[in-house]
Amino acid sequence: MATSPFFTDLDQIFIILRDWLVGFLPASWRPAACVVLEVIIIICVFPGLFALTTVFERKGLGRMQNRLGPNRVGPYGLFQPIADGIKALIKEDIVPFSANAVVHFLAPLSLVVAVFMEFAVLPMGRNMVLVDLDAGLLFFFSMSVSTELSVFMAGWSSRNKYSLLGAMRAVAQMISYEVVLLLSSVSVVMIAGSLSLSTIVAAQSSYSGIFPHWYIFTPWGLAGFVMYAIAATAETNRSPFDLPEGESELVAGYHTEYSGFKFALFFLGEYLAMFSISGLGTTLFLGGWSAPLSFLTFIPSWIWFFSKVMLSIFVFIWMRGTLPRLRQDQLMNFAWKFCLPYTLLNLIVTAFWHFMGEGWMRWVVCTAILAAIYVFMGRVEMRSEHFGPRRYRYAE
Amino acid sequence: MNVVFYLLAAITLAGGLAAVLLKHLVHCALATTVAFAGLALLFLQLDAQFAGFAQILVYIGAVAILIVFTILLTRGSELPKGGVFSRTWFVGLVIAAGVFAVLAWAVLESVRGIPQQTAVPAVTVHDIGNALVGRYVLPLEIVGLLLTAATIGAVIVAMHEKERRQ
């Protein structure tokens, strides 16, 4: 596709800037400097985005609840996050007397570090990926599971029953939905034939006519995306899966006993996790940085990536404003009895898709199978749904 | 042999030692996690990306969580009254030291036959995938079966027996 050099340069503007900056250094330092520069950029950009998102979320929720939201600090309340940040920084850092101080301190730190690591493999634009790992997806998931331990550390070290309960809930929920998340991504890996995220994006960045080859536009991709989106919501403890911090039951879950900057770190980590998981979903199903229609490719790739991520964030916020919270047993049942079998079957359907070859036949067959399974499983689940008293068989 | 190796080895061993020596079970579990992470990094140092990430995914993501869950479910987070080491801990220590002695001796004895530094093997994830579903497909299936059986077994073992109805 012939685009003017201006747009090409705009697309690669960050690469060009980096190379220009690094050019001042001796040649032997350049690779290391590149990495350091990129890390710094990531560490700067995403917290900035986080700040923007908080105000965006508060104002958006406000509108959904028919009120104004923050509007006092700066124009339209846009400086609210700065005020919040200053407040968090100068607040007293309270550590409960019987808390396990070291672990209490390490928990938010390890959480944020692990979450930041996830961004290393996300391709945020054409040629814009920090390390293009061969096993990028695996790396992403191995980092995202590491956060579970941080959550546990936070909950346990606080010596507070609400914290501990919240942490246990969070860990159980994250483990359960981690499986779904992973399995729904595996179907993409099966088709793309690679664990490298930039290869996966490249596989989706061609067009037939004006329409892109995104995986969401296939039966298995749609099913996988829906599962992924559900699991991602649960994985980031967002509403309607926000039981771990359900304030009506558990005060604030595992960060009840955190205050000041540590609390801010948790807050940051949570939003960063949201960004990263949206970024991964974008990469896997929504074509990453590729444009939605073929004639829009002149717009720089990173704009597409970030707009898709922000769109996902908006959906997160929208759901938070709309859906009520689930109950713990419903949550677990849903993960193990519906999502997990459905994603497993989706894998089989993906294999069908792969082996049936080109043609309309595979569209019909795969769509039919997935729809039939969905209807069948939905009915079975609904039938066996007894709204009786809760029973805990595994933990008391 | 470089600094990174020594650093990682130190982290791993320190994690392992802490896991064995610390009093508090949860601390032990967390120290184990450190050892696991150190090992994963050692794997990366050995150019085994896939194994390293799998190590993190399985050990930190699953095994460590399992361990802390078990600790909490068995009230292991409360400190025991009668000390953490068994009465005859000395015997165990001697045997462990003996094991290390024998192993180290074996390594050092055969050090002349050990190959020298070799080139980084050009193995991609794709190759590993091909090997898994090609040459090693039978073990893969068996491991799948084993994991299923283990999952079911673990659930059944740990499950409360229902109250017998009359």
Added chain:
Amino acid sequence: MQESAAFTPQLAASTITGILWLIPAAPMIASGLIALLKQPRRKLAASLAIGSLSISLLLSFVAFCHVVAGWARGSVVREFVNFTWFRYGSSTVDLGWVLDPLAAIMLVMVCFVGLLIFIYSVGYMAHDENFTRFFCFMSLFAGAMLGVVVSNSLLLLFMCWEIVGLTSYLLIGFWYQKPSAAAAAKKAFVTTRVGDIFFLLGIVWLFSQTGTLLFYNHGVGSLEPLALAVLLTQHAGLGLSAAGAIGLLIFAGAVGKSGQLPLHVWLPDAMEGPTPVSALIHAATMVAAGVFLVARVYPLMAAGVPTLANGGLNGTTTALTVVTWVGASTAVFAALIAIAQNDIKRILAYSTISQLGYMMAGLGLGGVAVGIFHLITHAFFKALLFLGAGSVIHGCHEEQNIRRMGGLRSDMPLTFVTYAIGMLALCGFPIFFSGFWSKDGILEAAQHWDISKGPFYLLVFGALLTAFYMTRQVCYVFFGHWRGHETAHESPRVMTVPLAILAFFAIALGVIGTPAWPWFHAFLENRAVKFDLHGFAEPGLLALMLTSSLIVFLGLGLGWWLYDNKSPEPEAPDALEKSAPLLWAPLRDRLYVDEIYGVTVIAFYAWWARVADWFDRRIWGGIVAAITWLFGLWAQFNRFLDVHWVDGGFDKTCEELSSGGGLLSRVEGGRVQNYLRILAAAVVALAAILLWSSRP
């Protein structure tokens, strides 16, 4: 078309023949499924059974139409599918199925009657707790019976035959909690087994002679000229060829199953089963299996005699003569007994035996068509009679004694009308009823028989008796006044509708077998047919029809004269008993056949059992006791050695061992870590030794 036109056998199997196996398979599968159902799933069980049989009926109709179409085109439809079941050495055992006119007619009849009886059973068995079991057995029976009909191999036929026997046993003994039912089931099973042994002998003989058990197989089947020629050259003594002897052995099987003279004793007792069973198995289909079998192997029996153009035989064979005499004497014998019975179903049972005798005689005298036509008409009107009897029993609260009924004409009008139609058909009431035409066919054949006129007179006498005992029964049941305890009531719709349908066929079926339009005979014998009133003009035919009509009227009149509306009290002597007590007693006691068996066969077996028992106790027992004693002596000796030699040393050793074990068990302290330590230490030691010894 010339009557003697050469028919070209059509060999290529059509689609319907290819799936012919489905006809028996459907009810069998249904039976298997029903067997898996729980007891309360009544509706499902009944619908499975009825549905599967409906499928069979549908397929049977298609097969029938296929055969009729082929026949109308002028070709013999005889399609078969054969396959090898197993092989040993150089021999193969083949199985297969065949579709020909005989099979087609039987298929439609069995399916149709069976279906009506299934529907009827839904009403009749409604209150039985073993409803599902009943339908399981019934379906299995229907499947096996259809298997008998379609099989193209004597072996397959025998297998299905035995399943039929088994289901008959199961269904007679369906109410096994009644001792009489259990005994009747056993009796039926054992008695038919006697015939089956001969049947099996026949099969083995046939296989040894021809090397195949297939009926038809492109000219090399056992019923085809090649094999028959081989069989004819062998002589079995008594003027029989091997073909005739084998045919007679197979006929012995048919005797057992169809209740012919020496082996008829089980059939009246079989009425202990539920009435639909009696109707289906012991009137319409299973007993007809024997007749069907004889018809199927008819070429064996008739081998060596040239066939006439009209399907009859030029002369006869010894085998057919035997069949004829057995049939004719059974017809009269059973009819005589039926006169003096009081149980409504028992009368019908003896009537069935008698009619089966007619069929056998028809086969022996006039060929396949004559016998099978009577089989078909009889199946309908006897099923009708049995179901009517069932309706009566149902309506009279399980009362079976006709002396305790009476006057049901007004209480159960629908049952009465249909029952009367069945009765008239059975008696052979002229012109309007199918029984008349089929029975007349047999009588006509008997009249023309060269060997002897004996069968003819026997059969005519039998017809008289038939009319008489049926009139007696109807008078007792439907006329006079009610002598029972509770008032009777009409049966539900699900039972009466099948009755009406069967009644329609009991009348209508005669049309296809009149001398003017012998469609049925022509169909079975692969001739062309056309409507021709001159059929009646054959010499002697009108006279014969007149005679048999007179006989029937005589029987009816005699019965009405003796019984009409009198309705005597149940304990009062029968009208016939009053006039001829000497005649009555042996008839009432069924001519002492059971008793004769009791003092001969059974007594012999009992004696033999006592002898065997004595042998067991005295001779073998004595030997065993002697051996036991010897071993006991030896054991005593051994014991002495054990106690004083072996045990002493052993005890000492054990003590040592147990004290050593006590020491060792300290190690086994139940502490996992101790075990682990020992394990690790041992590994260390072993590794050290290994390394040390492998040092360069």
Added chain:
Amino acid sequence: MTSMGMTTPLAGYLLVAALLFAIGLAGALVRRNAILVLIGIELMLNAANLNLIAFWRFGPHPEALTGMMFALFSIAVAAAEAAVGLGLVIAIHRQTNTTELDKIDRMKG
């Protein structure tokens, strides 16, 4: 130090693995808590994995992936072992109300 063979990186990894194995064994042998014993066993398994990976890396045929595969399967088996082992600990705790191995000695000869 060089005379001891530390020039070869493989020996270093093997020694680290040996030490980790010994530490794990010591944990399994001296701690009283069943969970700690399991942790020790996990450490031992990990040490073995390190050996396998190291042998794969420095072996003559890394492209055959034998050591790597062994390690991957071993990781999977270790996960299964951990699940069942910890399930057993929970079951035992439910029965005896303790996870101290010294007190769980009902099965003795």
